[in-house]
Amino acid sequence: MAEFQIKKSPKVYDVCIVGSGAGGGMAAYILSKAGLKIALLEAGPMFDPADPKIRTQLKWPYESPRRGAGTTRPFGDFDAAWGGWQIDGEPYTHKNGTEFDWFRSRMIGGRTNHWGRISLRFGPRDFKHKDVDGLGENWPIGYEDVAPYYDKVDKLIGVFGTREGIENEPDGHFLPPPKPRLHELMMKRGAEKVGVKVIHSRLSMLTRPINDRKSCFYCSQCNRSCQIYADFSSSSVLVKPALKTGNVDVFTNAMAREVLTDRNGQATGVSYVHKDDMQEYEVRAKTVVLAASACESARLLLNSKSAQHPNGLANSSNVVGKYLHDSTGASRGAILPQLFGRKRYNEDGVGGMHLYTPWWLDNKKLDFPRGYHIEYGGGMGMPGYGFGFGMENMNGRFPARDGKKKEAGGYGASLKDDYRYFYGAGFGMAGRGECIAREDNYCEIDPNVVDKYGIPVLRFNYTWSDHEIKQAKHMQDTFEEIIHAMGGIPTGTKPGPESKYGLEAPGRIIHEVGTVRMGDDPKRSAVNKFNQAHDCKNLFVVDGGPFVSQADKNPTWTILALSWRASENMIDQLKKGNI
Template sequence: MAFEIKKQGKFYDVCIVGSGAGGGMAAKTLSEAGLKVALLEAGPKYDPADPEQATQLKWPYESPRRGAGTVRAFGDFDAAYGGWQIDGEPYTRKNGTQFDWFRSRMLGGRTNHWGRISLRFGPRDFKHKSYDGLGDDWPISYDDVKPFYDRVDKMIGVYGTVEGMPNEPDGYFLPPPKPRLHELMIKKAAGKIGIPVVPARLSILTRPVNKDRSPCFYCSQCNRGCTVYGDFSSSSVLVKPAMKTGHVDLYVNAMAREVLTDNTGKATGVSYVDKSDMQEYVVNAKVIVLAASACESARLLLNSKSPNHPNGLANSSGVVGKYLHDSTGASRGGFMPQLMDRKRYNEDGTGGMHLYIPWWGDNKKLDFARGYHIEFWGGMGMPSYGFGFGMENQNGKYPTRDGSTKPAGGYGASLKDDYRRFYGAGIGFAGRGECIAREDNYCEIDPNVVDKFGIPVLRFNYTWSDHEIKQAKHMQDTFEELLHQVGAVPNGSKPGPESKYGLENPGRIIHEVGTTRMGDDRQRSVLNKYGQAHDVKNLFVVDGGSFVSQADKNPTWTILALSLRTSEYIVDELKKQNI
């Protein structure tokens, strides 16, 4: 596909590619420092308060598909314009790889529909190699990042409680919501077997933090985008105030193709395809900041070849795209007869769990190296598309409160009666754990495939190691014991080795990181400890690509903290005329 390249008239201090957690934080920080910023987003503008885009508080019957996930991966009303597959934007796999790559093409990216689980990495998470000899230590410590975590807590808001757990750092917390009934029952059951259950830490406002956002009104639909901005999404909480500075030009539907360089190898701008006219344009800037997501930023760098950067931009080490890793994930559900025929009351709460289980184990006594946390689901939220029973025993019968069984379902009054009897009696557990970063898990450019914009696509190579598989087995053993202790009937049989103990395909947890990792050794890393490319001093990466390792926590809070740190470093370096 041939394009006529058209230059934009303006020259910017900074061009940022991507408007999610890292890009939004960079846009806000840099624009408030007075810099002129171009913000490129591959999807459309998005505001959950816009009546034309809002899906919050809509009933399933307001969708022609009753909310089914045939158009959007998590249902019609989910605030994610994209998914694991996007028409005209393929990716490929090799060596039997099952990696699935989720992309959200919209202002704010994946922060619009995520679970808002906002956990800090702990001191051990930055130095795992020093503990177990696997992977690599980060070139920074928790103490380096702590001041920025503190500021993110206060800027955005996160609920939780001070617990004093060694590797689960406390922060500046808003009051947590009260636990739901099933969560209290799980907490009691877990206590019998020595597993801690504490208030969850989610970036949802239970009290106001500024005049621009209202606190949560407990509709439990954060994944749809919040009309009062009561939860954290980059589009609402970071990009919106950045735009108010008057220092940001927003380019939407701008599909970045490559980072351009001059004859000295220095970055000069970004070329992109405008989806509205399919023409190619160039934005020029003094500093380039990539925040397109770990894999998309790696793709940009690998596609940005020049005489000075024959292996791709910032890739003299050959490490760009390598050390890709996603959180592990496995789950199990069950049915609690004691919660049948429940009294009806509003149990929605926030759009996520009110309690959770942090990692409690000692890996030195286990046969796998890293930990995981456990998330819960259950209660009487609005039934979604496909709501059913899923609680039958081996004979297709359903348990009742007195221990007997009966067939369920049917049509008409019988079906409605069973829905009412079983509604609110299901519970579930989801483990989310740490994968060990390995060089042989990577993404690269497929030499034979391009997308509809003519841009070469990514090809993935990924396997789980025995550490991740054994971790998933431990998850399933724990779920089984928790279901027993809480008095639940498990749904179906326990996953075994034939399914890697229910271990999800890599990419399915949507926590991929590590493709442009930081380090002091420029032969084994892409970025320095400030997210600055070793090879190109005016190029920075502020998404999850900079991670040396994942933790048993969700990555978003660390992306935000590191982006704030890098953005202030950029301001300082510009003042010193170092870039």
């Protein structure tokens, strides 16, 4: 029988990066600009939203094979996320009744191709929250350490917003924000009636051209990834210019299996299975950077066992996979009768909210710690097949066009007339909040299950605590207050304790972080304050894994800033011969 052969690359790269999303894309950009030779491994194919063969921006719903119903993909046929919570041949498992949904996006740029692009800085309190409420742990760094890199990210990528002077919502270098739409103005008025602050959103979409990228033309389809690169996607804004340096070789459809190490326990490269021929390959490198996402990087480390690292690479502390946490999420929809029957005009705007609410309350006066922000949606976006306007919950509860009470719907001309009448009157709110990181929320290697590439899969253990459930209740109470202050009518039944007040299952908000925890103490953390592994000096992790806590903000801007910071430190250490 012929001996199995692993195909080894003859080239030795300066750096091998696993993952091309926010963290990996930024590392590739900074390191390639410094002249380092990079191998960039991505588990999916190439992606360029400007490529006419794959471009979906500006297509009509009826151009979908399923007429826009989105029955086979989580966010619809035209969404730019190639992946989902379930991927054929790539399972994950659960224990103890856990509900955790793990989203993967297999493509150059990863999940940055379809995200909401809410680009918020963590504030001073977010890095040291244990000092405020005694829960969780403080980061080993503070806002002052990350602020210069937030500034650099703002200027490189672009983010719109307004300077508000809110202590824990740091201002940045902002482009002009788009004007609020009618439903947003009405929501702002209702929110402020009940003491809820509303300000301009901070989204990474260009309202002015910068760095050879054009400004947004307000088609409201940013989730499809922008063909003129007016929104931020790692594929467009970071990987594309990194490739132009000539210093980056991209290995697509490369499913990373483990980080390889030598007899001294130092990283020597990465082993991967190529999806096209199902053969195993090895890429050799002097330094390895993991940016595959918090859970995928933890999986790689736990699968990278050796005599020097019997518990998994960078895991002498036994914390890899632990302290997993996702943002909390709950939402509510409503109808605003004032908007029935209004004239038609283009109010698309950017693909997301023009206004939002940052956390506005003092937790000392509440029964839960930390906070949440509120995202607002609604208006006259393009209708899609299979998506109603809340009419099923509204029968007999509003005036018809002739001023009389009537049932909505029917069929034929009557149904079309009703849809036109109610179109644009629906709106909604979603809360996104902070979960306390806990050691007993974790992912680990399932000893009995492998994926179709023969790689052991993750098994999740996760529960929401009373802190998160009480936070979701507060969200629902606030939504109800705002809806009534606007004169709106809630759709459906207000979620109660039986559903944890509508609290989404963990993983559903796709903000999972914390599995490769950062810290000064090697016995209680996996990486140091520069994202460098305590146990392996030429290994770095630059995705959400090193997060000590999440904050009530989306994590992407902080991933980008920390990856830039880690990359500069890596360059400095390489110059000094320390790695």
